[in-house]
Amino acid sequence: MTLLYCLPIILYIARKLRFCFVTMKVCPWQFNVYFALVAALGLLCGCKTNGYDKHDKPMAALRVCIESAGDTTGDMSTVQTISVLRDDPVLLTIQKEPILTEANVLAARVITTPGGFAVEIRFDETGAYILEQYSAAFAGKHFAIFGQWGDKTADGRWLTAQLITHRIADGVLAFTPDMSHAEADQFVLGLNNAAKEFHKDLSK
Numbered sequence: 001m002t003l004l005y006c007l008p009i010i011l012y013i014a015r016k017l018r019f020c021f022v023t024m025k026v027c028p029w030q031f032n033v034y035f036a037l038v039a040a041l042g043l044l045c046g047c048k049t050n051g052y053d054k055h056d057k058p059m060a061a062l063r064v065c066i067e068s069a070g071d072t073t074g075d076m077s078t079v080q081t082i083s084v085l086r087d088d089p090v091l092l093t094i095q096k097e098p099i100l101t102e103a104n105v106l107a108a109r110v111i112t113t114p115g116g117f118a119v120e121i122r123f124d125e126t127g128a129y130i131l132e133q134y135s136a137a138f139a140g141k142h143f144a145i146f147g148q149w150g151d152k153t154a155d156g157r158w159l160t161a162q163l164i165t166h167r168i169a170d171g172v173l174a175f176t177p178d179m180s181h182a183e184a185d186q187f188v189l190g191l192n193n194a195a196k197e198f199h200k201d202l203s204k
Contacts, residue, residue, distance in 0.1 A: 079094065
């Protein structure tokens with residue numbers, strides 16, 4: 001997890017710059033650039049905060065994008081087409097800029113469902129407000145959710161295209177991900193670690 005240890009620092013910088021340096025391109029090299037930046041800052045900071053060695057804490061990244069609405073034949077710089085679900089691929093055109101990231105996460109968990117399992121993510125106050133506004137305005141569209149976890153940048157993919165059926169007012173987003181249960185456990189663990197570190201840093 002060398003590349004993810006200092007992720008909370010990146011999240012703080014990214015939030016301050018309104019994520020200007022992190023776009024939703026699906027090309028692998030762009031995510032490599034992102035994680036290379038994490039690694040570089042890790043070398044500078046020694047990956048320690050208040051004497052705590054973050055080598056013990058795996059991290060994960062989250063991107064929630066919204067399906068593009070209306071005509072996309074004009075300016076294509078703000079949208080992209082992605083492929084979701086490996087077994088039965090679905091093409092979806094989305095807005096490149098994420099509306100929610102791991103910086104908005106309060107907690108995540110794997111829950112049992114009648115068909116297997118799902119990932120449930122609870123967002124902070126800002127994230128809950130964003131989720132409510134977008135779910136109300138884009139009913140019938142989809143949330144495209146990308147997850148990054150594990151030791152390699154390859155351990156990440158578009159996890160789902162979640163149909164928006166109603167306004168989500170409680171700040172909780174649950175979805176069935178395109179991943180194994182073991183991957184879901186790693187993903188949730190990384191999100192919870194990132195959330196704890198990020199919100200701890202903000203409280204200082």
